Amino acid sequence: MLLLAAVLAVVLLGLSYLLAQxxxxxxxxxxxxxxxxxxxxxxxxxLREFQGARLQRIAGAAGQSIDVDAGLLHRSARWSVDDxxxxxxxxxxxxxxxxxxxxxxxxxxxxxxxxxxxxxPRGLLGLGFFYWVLNAAAMALVLTxxxxxxxxxxxxxxPYVLIALSQAANLVLIAVETLPGLGLPVWLGSMxxxxxxxxxxxxxxxxxxxxxxxxxxxxxxxxxxxxAWTGCALxxxxxxxxxxxxxxxxxxxxxxxxxxxxxxxxxxxxxLEPNPFALLMRRLAAAAxxxxxxxxxxxxxxxxxxxxxxxxxxxxxxxxxxxxxTLILVLPVFSRVKPVMRELMLLAGTSTVVTSLNLLFSGLFxxxxxxxxxxxxxxxLGAYAGTRRWLLQPVRGxxxxxxxxxxxxxxxxxxxxxxRPRDSAELLTGLLRELFEPMQVHTLxxxxxxxxxxxxxxxLLVPLPRIDAAHAPTSxxxxxxxxxxxxxxxxxRDDAQLCDRVVEQLRRAVAYDKAVERGRNEERARIAxxxxxxxxxxxxxxxxxAQTPEMxxxxxxxxxxxxxxxxxxxxxEHHLSHAAAEWKADIGQRLAAAQIELRWNLIYDRDVVLGxxxxxxxxxxxxxxxxxxxxxxxxxxxxLSIALDAGRLRLTLADDGIGRAPQRWSLGLxxxxxxxxxxxxxxxxxxxxxxxxxxxCTVVVAELAGRDAARP
Numbered sequence: 001m002l003l004l005a006a007v008l009a010v011v012l013l014g015l016s017y018l019l020a021q022x023x024x025x026x027x028x029x030x031x032x033x034x035x036x037x038x039x040x041x042x043x044x045x046x047l048r049e050f051q052g053a054r055l056q057r058i059a060g061a062a063g064q065s066i067d068v069d070a071g072l073l074h075r076s077a078r079w080s081v082d083d084x085x086x087x088x089x090x091x092x093x094x095x096x097x098x099x100x101x102x103x104x105x106x107x108x109x110x111x112x113x114x115x116x117x118x119x120x121p122r123g124l125l126g127l128g129f130f131y132w133v134l135n136a137a138a139m140a141l142v143l144t145x146x147x148x149x150x151x152x153x154x155x156x157x158x159p160y161v162l163i164a165l166s167q168a169a170n171l172v173l174i175a176v177e178t179l180p181g182l183g184l185p186v187w188l189g190s191m192x193x194x195x196x197x198x199x200x201x202x203x204x205x206x207x208x209x210x211x212x213x214x215x216x217x218x219x220x221x222x223x224x225x226x227x228a229w230t231g232c233a234l235x236x237x238x239x240x241x242x243x244x245x246x247x248x249x250x251x252x253x254x255x256x257x258x259x260x261x262x263x264x265x266x267x268x269x270x271x272l273e274p275n276p277f278a279l280l281m282r283r284l285a286a287a288a289x290x291x292x293x294x295x296x297x298x299x300x301x302x303x304x305x306x307x308x309x310x311x312x313x314x315x316x317x318x319x320x321x322x323x324x325x326t327l328i329l330v331l332p333v334f335s336r337v338k339p340v341m342r343e344l345m346l347l348a349g350t351s352t353v354v355t356s357l358n359l360l361f362s363g364l365f366x367x368x369x370x371x372x373x374x375x376x377x378x379x380x381l382g383a384y385a386g387t388r389r390w391l392l393q394p395v396r397g398x399x400x401x402x403x404x405x406x407x408x409x410x411x412x413x414x415x416x417x418x419x420r421p422r423d424s425a426e427l428l429t430g431l432l433r434e435l436f437e438p439m440q441v442h443t444l445x446x447x448x449x450x451x452x453x454x455x456x457x458x459x460l461l462v463p464l465p466r467i468d469a470a471h472a473p474t475s476x477x478x479x480x481x482x483x484x485x486x487x488x489x490x491x492x493r494d495d496a497q498l499c500d501r502v503v504e505q506l507r508r509a510v511a512y513d514k515a516v517e518r519g520r521n522e523e524r525a526r527i528a529x530x531x532x533x534x535x536x537x538x539x540x541x542x543x544x545x546a547q548t549p550e551m552x553x554x555x556x557x558x559x560x561x562x563x564x565x566x567x568x569x570x571x572x573e574h575h576l577s578h579a580a581a582e583w584k585a586d587i588g589q590r591l592a593a594a595q596i597e598l599r600w601n602l603i604y605d606r607d608v609v610l611g612x613x614x615x616x617x618x619x620x621x622x623x624x625x626x627x628x629x630x631x632x633x634x635x636x637x638x639x640l641s642i643a644l645d646a647g648r649l650r651l652t653l654a655d656d657g658i659g660r661a662p663q664r665w666s667l668g669l670x671x672x673x674x675x676x677x678x679x680x681x682x683x684x685x686x687x688x689x690x691x692x693x694x695x696x697c698t699v700v701v702a703e704l705a706g707r708d709a710a711r712p
Contacts, residue, residue, distance in 0.1 A: 350381070
């Protein structure tokens with residue numbers, strides 16, 4: 001890209017140097033209706049006395065001369081409607097260029113007399129500001145085309161490159177044709193008429209070809225593109241040979257037809273796949289076609305009215321070419337370009353509308369220059385305000401997501417991530433669906449470091465945070481969203497930045513949860529160690545000093561309970577199968593001491609991992625319920641069932657004791673604690689009579705928030 005920029009700069013400077021050596025008449029001229037040329041001003045002393053006079057004839061040193069009319073002014077021959085007028089204009093320019101090359105020329109101003117001038121080279125300062133602006137725009141088009149090929153070197157991008165190069169060549173020709181003063185290079189005057197039209201036809205055919213390839217390869221697209229290229233090529237050949245009467249009409253009709261075909265192809269493409277880029281291309285093609293149609297009507301009106309200065313028509317065409325150049329520049333990166341570039345494109349289109357309407361109001365309605373210009377600006381600004389939102393809708397969407405709503409959704413997801421950090425990927429996917437309303441969502445195994453826009457704004461790649469076995473956030477996957485707002489909006493750079501911020505907040509939430517969990521584990525380990533070292537040692541001392549065997553057995557059982565408690569506190573997680581084995585051993589020992597038979601039943605569809613809170617609550621609930629059976633039921637057997645199915649946990653304890661009418665029980669510390677712990681797990685506990693003898697206690701936890709145990 002740097003090498004290409006350097007080559008273009010050298011070519012531009014070389015062209016500028018050649019033009020700077022060309023002789024010219026340094027003066028400002030204007031058309032005076034119907035077709036006279038009037039001298040406005042000149043820095044040359046020989047012309048100062050003729051300011052305001054009409055130039056009638058220019059004579060050369062070799063005796064040749066030309067009768068001067070408005071066609072000699074720097075109006076592009078491309079926008080001359082009449083074939084004879086176009087040919088006369090080119091002949092006048094060529095003859096004047098040759099006379100300026102040969103030596104002094106005489107300018108005849110009718111009754112005001114004549115003067116002889118010695119043409120001097122323009123110099124770089126004589127090229128004018130507008131020359132450099134147009135050449136800079138041409139260089140930008142070439143560099144943009146090269147960047148597109150470098151980024152995505154595919155055949156489907158070649159039509160875009162042809163459009164950019166054709167319009168770059170058009171801008172360079174316009175820059176040379178609009179040099180200030182009288183006198184253009186001989187080589188420019190020797191060129192065949194119609195090169196501007198050929199470049200425009202090439203752009204029109206390439207636009208149709210591009211519509212068959214981007215964003216979707218259309219069925220029979222190759223035949224459609226071949227037809228467009230064949231028609232435009234034959235028409236271009238006829239224009240260059242001068243064998244086609246009404247060449248301007250044919251060129252305008254072909255360009256407008258290609259624009260209409262492009263709009264139809266984009267409509268077809270969008271019906272096959274609701275890609276918002278097709279929606280954008282259709283609207284941009286419509287904007288370019290409408291402004292071209294308006295400009296064509298304005299040029300016809302100006303040509304029909306001799307009182308309208310033809311230089312105004314030339315200015316309108318230049319404004320349209322600049323609008324087309326900005327459209328070509330931003331098309332590949334429309335969703336990622338800064339808003340100022342899109343606004344510049346809209347302003348260029350608005351200026352085309354202003355100049356075209358000015359010609360229409362002056363030519364058709366005969367309004368004065370000031371009134372026509374004021375009315376044109378008013379109508380153009382109204383059109384800008386009315387079409388701006390419609391034109392940019394594929395980028396901005398149908399409705400903007402309010403900050404309050406966005407913050408509320410993000411806050412809710414962050415809270416859920418803190419509660420369920422292992423579900424962060426699923427929660428992020430749900431949040432992105434709410435924010436962008438995509439038609440398609442795909443998960444990829446390929447990791448991504450940041451969010452980025454894909455496919456001319458049709459898709460968005462977002463890193464997918466996940467949780468590894470160590471409870472740490474990773475980015476070993478990504479998610480692809482396609483066709484935002486159900487295919488009505490393109491993804492933009494702002495969307496990618498928003499997603500990066502959301503992912504970062506989710507990572508922070510997971511990291512915060514990890515830090516909190518680590519702190520909890522450390523605190524539990526410290527408490528377990530203190531209980532083991534302090535309370536355990538004291539209980540062991542008391543057991544050795546027990547006065548009776550009953551007291552020794554009681555202290556021994558207490559030490560076992562303390563050992564179970566400290567082991568549970570020290571572990572951060574417990575497999576359900578391991579916890580159930582400990583529960584069975586503890587409960588079986590206590591029931592055997594009370595001479596109660598235990599019937600144990602454990603069923604689970606998957607071995608989940610319980611957190612400390614879950615393990616502790618279930619352990620204490622079972623211990624309290626078993627203690628009630630031992631102390632109050634006078635039962636001979638206890639049937640205990642634990643069932644886990646699809647995350648639903650069900651504990652059932654049924655005894656054959658003397659307990660009856662549980663609805664009349666007063667909930668003391670024991671049963672009240674059971675109900676409180678079950679509620680903490682999100683479950684419910686119920687007691688009922690067990691047939692003719694005993695009580696059945698049922699604990700149901702609808703959703704046990706435990707993750708699957710890791711397979712060895």
